[in-house]
Amino acid sequence: MTPQPYSADAGLGAKLRRRYARLVHRRPARLALTQPTVSFTFDDAPASAATAAAILERHQARGTYYLCAGLFDETGHMGRYINAAEAADLAGRGHEIGCHSHGHIDAHRAGEVALLADSERNVTRLTALGGSARHFAFPYGEVSPVAKARLADRYGSLRGVHAGLVRDGGDLNQLPAVGIEGDSGEAVARQWIDRAVETHAWLILFTHDVSDTPSPWGCTPAALDRLAAHARAAGCALKTVGEVLDR
Known part of the structure; x- marks a missing residue:
């Protein structure tokens, strides 16, 4: 099943549910950062x-692909x-292969049994x-x-799409990303x-397609290149999600 363009529910109930989810079933990250760190991740x-x-x-870095x-x-x-x-080739070159759901199902709307089976x-x-x-990223965020509670036992981390930085003690069950x-x-x-x-923190960036004419959910190759170069020049380590957490 191919995912279609999606807009998250903007209703009050959905907003309250997302906010509540960030408060419960938390699992503290124990980070050992020696320098500010950036992870480039790709969804789908x-x-x-x-x-x-x-x-x-080219920047001596590898990405995390949530497939x-x-x-x-x-x-x-x-x-x-x-x-x-192509996925096997990426793994062979040292890129990290992480998980979305098998069929790109919405983890909120899917039943518990269906979600675990798909995972x-x-x-x-x-x-x-x-x-x-x-490592897992929630489809559609x-x-x-x-x-959160059910998938936490299966993965080393769960990543969302709410913007923020990760610091020691951050929630491994709902990592922020930009x-x-x-x-x-x-x-x-x-x-x-x-x-x-500035804050010696870990930043997870995500995108989807990378082309000269990207979709609204993607970026250009030139933008990706400039961001990697900027992070390096600013003194950041470029690590996959697993490399950061394995420390």
Whole structure:
């Protein structure tokens, strides 16, 4: 099933649910940062994001790819999605293969049984390709207290899409992240890199497709290159999510 353009529920109930989810089922991160750190992550991921791996490699960095095995070689509103061979190639080059859900299901709307079954199916397929599949990002950024509680036992971390920095004691079950997306994405990401430097914190950036004509959820190769260069010049370590947490 190919995910379609999605807008999160903006109703009062949804806003309260998201806020409440950030308060419960927390798991403190124990970080040992020796310098401000930036992780570049890619959601879904379109095939263009796989080709963008070479940009990070030029900066002696690797990315974290949160993949849906159920989307392999499907075509959606961001173009063709990565396939199994491309995912295996990324893993072989040292990039981290993490998990979305297998079918890009909404973790809030899915039933508990369906969510866990979908998760296990994705882990099985991605692990077979050489990926660690140890870290998870909520599709659409949609999370619920039940999803946090159930998935926490399966993954080393769960990542959301609410903007923020990660510091020691931050919530491993709902890590914040900043999107490199839209017309202002590069400028916003650069500002957050500077905040990470000022406060000696960990910043997780995410995007989707990476092309010269990106979707509203993606960025250009040039923007990705400039951000990686800026982070390096500002004194940041560039690490995958797993590399940061394994310390």
